[in-house]
Amino acid sequence: MNKVITINLGGNAYQLEEGGYDALRAYLETATAKLQGNPDRDEILSDIELAIAEKFRALLASHKTVVGTKEVAAVLAQMGPIEAEPGEAAGTSASGAGATSGANRQKTAGEERAAGSGGPPRRLYRIYEGAMISGVCNGIAAYVNIDPTLVRIGFVLLTFFWGTGLLVYVVMAILVPEARSPEEKAAASGFPATAQEFIRRAREGYYEAMKGFPDRKARREWQRRFKQEMRAHADQWRYSWHSYWAEHAPIHPGMGFTLPFLSLLQGAATVLWICAIISLLATGAVFGLALPANVPVWVAALLLLIAYGILVGPLKFARRACYYSLGRPHWAWSLAFLLDAVVWLAVVAALLWLAFHYLPELRDAVHTLPSLAHQAADDIRTWWHGK
């Protein structure tokens, strides 16, 4: 008795024996590796998938629904190895992922899977697909292989300790590079680029694929990756919307100068919102406006959140429009970002300075900070030893 795995080829489901599935997977991974650097790679791969699908279809009939291992091998032999076109050969990219997939070409399906779990060396990148803000948490999550939500919660918690989380976040958002090329994206999560391609392809065969896993651990791992993939997929529309903007926005380089004002407005809204939340939690009223009776605090907090979203949404939109109106050149974006950040920092610094000079309570609080930190450290130490 053989295990059967359902796959999706060119939008149709096919059932393969496990051995055949391995062979097909190895074939497609090899093809992906050989076409590395070919600008039409995805198109050629989908052509090849369609051609394989057509051959499978010819093999099947009403009483025969599963493609056997030997039949898959015959179809693949008929397809022949993928010939890289001159000048577009594999290995032209000097990156680690390219070299890895190039090396995979010589290996059998089994060895290839082993290589897949090793993957290219991991690097910390920001990953914009599926990100909430700038992809820092997403990148860390991929780097240490946990759910991004946990990382986000971690940052929020850290922010309660004198804003450490926020500070670290901002520094990382500036310093950590964004994963742009497929190789970088592969290095960010540690999966080889070809394996990611494969996951993308297998996406629609999720539940069938689940049945093919031998144990719970493998199944959980698959589930986790699948969720990540789906999240990225859900962001796809936003992504294409972005690129639509990038292509169709009217170009006014001067718009870059309105950016800092917009971000200041947004910052002000955020400060206002945080103050409102604090005042709500501390006094049960928003800036002296008492809540109507029998409205619980959490409903008020939720309403505040929604109000914040409504206020900030158009600002975000306008900022994005500003960026796109700068046109294509990358340096213009960097310049605008720099200007944005400098004005932001200057105003924040000015505000802090003012607060420091005119609010004695704040000054006292800052003076007691070191001793507070010592005390906290001591508390933790005694708690640790007491345990």
Add this chain to the structure above:
Amino acid sequence: MGVNEKFSAIRKGLLEFLVLQIISAEKVYVADILKQLSVTEFATQEGTLYPLLSRLRREGLLDYEWKESEAGPPRKYYELTAKGREQLRETLEYWGQINGTVKKLGQK
């Protein structure tokens, strides 16, 4: 080394023009091209043909359109562009010259 192996590089280089010639006659899809080639010395496989076709399209020599097939998914039907026809004409002319040279040389 037999004649067959000696000519493998030349066959590979000529394949591009034979594909253009096949497409010049009528709109064809990949299985048609493979079938026409299969009875010749230039028999080849999808693994070679798809990357080749994609390069020719990128060079602007041919184009394709999707057509529904009676059974199964839609297929890409290829046709030559004006540039492709021009290139084919030049190649055939050149090929005629080479043929003439091959026959002429060494004869007294």
